Ligand SMILES: NC(=O)C1=CN([C@@H]2O[C@H](COP(=O)(O)OP(=O)(O)OC[C@H]3O[C@@H](n4cnc5c(N)ncnc54)[C@H](OP(=O)(O)O)[C@@H]3O)[C@@H](O)[C@H]2O)[C@@H](O)CC1
Ligand SMILES: Nc1ncnc2c1ncn2[C@@H]1O[C@H](COP(=O)(O)OP(=O)(O)O)[C@@H](O)[C@H]1O
């Protein structure tokens with residue numbers, strides 16, 4: 001699902017009006033209808049609803065919702081915060097249509113704002129995608145008033161004060177929503193950590209914007225949906241055997257960090273790889289043989305860390321390097337020597353990435369189409385420090401293009417950058433996964449999938465989605481607090497089953 005900018009959303013709106021065709025006020029009525037349908041499903045008419053409206057079409061939506069909820073016997077009050085501003089035509093028309101029984105507060109000063117009881121519902125229709133500058137004065141005071149209350153806040157389209165696809169100044173007032181109901185598509189701001197925390201839970205409400213426009217809209221950003229993945233992940237065929245599903249090599253572990261490569265190994269096997277070989281330093285050999293009997297073990301000549309890769313690397317269909325690897329000088333030398341050979345596809349994580357960050361020449365020799373899985377700190381070391389989330393996205397696109405690689409930038413909405421400049425945001429996963437070792441399981445999954453012959457892009461999309469889904473299924477059973485990395489691996493089978501349904 002393509003993510004549109006605020007400007008593209010306005011174009012989609014205009015295109016729909018011209019080509020469906022539909023009048024602007026009827027499109028607003030459709031949007032309000034979608035909001036009301038959602039509200040009716042989630043909330044009964046018991047609580048009082050305070051509908052805050054700004055001067056534009058976001059406020060127009062609010063007014064239309066007020067009328068529709070009133071018709072359904074909800075207790076609604078309208079709070080206008082439009083003093084001294086021109087009303088948009090559709091706002092004005094919906095103000096004219098408002099039943100006279102609905103109380104309307106015209107806010108001229110903060111004293112006019114109604115007190116909001118904890119059980120009240122606030123519908124935030126102050127500003128949407130037409131926000132053109134940070135909120136100040138009375139608008140900022142109205143936002144603070146909402147934020148200071150314990151009421152449940154539902155934002156129409158996006159929380160007021162938040163820019164849809166550009167950095168919001170940190171000192172600007174922004175509504176802290178519990179729920180955001182976004183029309184047709186999510187906004188880029190929802191997916192990034194600095195802005196996403198204002199959005200609460202978000203849902204997309206289709207309002208019938210014209211498919212011709214949506215299909216043709218050009219955007220580098222997409223949301224990862226299961227539909228796209230179902231085209232890629234197919235059931236296994238009857239006459240296949242372990243040779244069909246690739247031989248992956250995992251290299252990593254060091255004294256005190258054999259667990260990391262063990263976690264990756266278990267996850268690679270659960271991701272369906274045909275054969276798995278794991279190379280650790282000597283200290284890891286017996287541990288691995290006991291912990292993962294399904295894997296073949298190779299021992300490095302060194303007791304505590306990796307000093308060389310196997311001679312015959314081309315018998316493997318993918319090499320995953322990094323979990324627990326450490327940053328010893330002879331490990332760096334081994335990596336440098338490896339990069340000078342013709343290699344099968346690579347998945348690089350953790351200290352393999354840190355070694356690349358320490359040696360720019362090594363980074364320049366990175367084989368094309370490698371998959372890198374940094375968390376934001378590791379990415380910063382590889383690229384450069386980001387001034388804000390949008391800057392980091394730009395750095396991600398530049399890095400992937402420059403090094404012809406795929407970068408899985410890990411986080412709540414993990415973002416997969418590609419050499420063509422396209423970025424895919426993941427929607428699965430939960431804060432229970434913020435625990436040591438979950439990144440190692442992702443490396444194992446990716447190496448396991450890549451060895452089975454998935455393209456680098458499909459490997460990233462399927463692997464990241466399944467990893468988060470397994471985390472979600474684990475959290476349903478274990479809760480987020482108690483979740484550990486092994487649980488993610490344990491629930492990987494159920495995640496596969498869900499995606500294959
Ligand atoms: N296609 C769709 O998706 C559909 C979208 N729809 C809805 O329309 C919404 C977009 O509506 P919109 O374009 O009228 O913009 P909106 O956010 O109401 O604000 C504009 C007003 O605010 C003002 N203003 C701006 N910044 C300000 C500031 N900092 N401080 C003070 N004032 C400020 C600005 O005035 P000006 O900048 O000219 O002073 C103008 O008056 C969208 O989010 C969705 O809810 C649906 O109805 C139908 C389908
Ligand atoms: N709040 C969160 N929500 C969703 N996923 C998360 C969250 N925190 C971490 N994760 C996921 O957990 C993994 C953590 O990886 P990483 O930081 O490399 O951990 P480690 O190095 O301990 O294995 C990533 O895949 C990341 O997307």
Ligand SMILES: [K+]
Pocket residue numbers: 058124125126127128155156157158159160
């Ligand atoms: K809003």
